[in-house]
Amino acid sequence: MWPDERVARFVAENFMPARVHVKDDAAAFQKYGEKYAAQWTPTILELDSEGVERHRIEGFLPVDDFLAQLMLGLAKIHFQEQKWGDAQKMFRRVYEELPETDAAPEALYWVGVARYKESGDPTALKETARAFSARYTDSSWAKKASVWT
């Protein structure tokens, strides 16, 4: 995952990367493992600038899925910070650039929520529900969006 150029560039551009190793940093692994309830490797946490966890990736993923999860997590950080435009842009990148990944339907759902949060216009939610009638129809996110029709 990490040696991949796209992953490395995305992380370098958007995060301060830190690592605790289960053996080589055993004390740090225990300390932060307890703080963030991380009991397995690999576990990758995306924290906001206050150190609050906003997204978690547990277990190995192929590069595209991993990159999509990183994008999803960054979008969630923007969402929590109420940076609606940045959140929408990053959620869209997930399903536009990596449409076959598991993260894509979740991103499609949340871009609708971010649009609604920004505008207050429920049309954003209805349009999202309609979008799910054309793609990711079997996903749990399509079920969640179905209430917006």
Add this chain to the structure above:
Amino acid sequence: MELQFRHDVDKVLEDAKEQQKAVLLDFSAAPM
């Protein structure tokens, strides 16, 4: 491009707060 992971997590969290930057924290067992 090779990512440079820091290991001083407390300082990373402090710097991130100061610079308003997100943190990626990797709990790893991979060979270093």
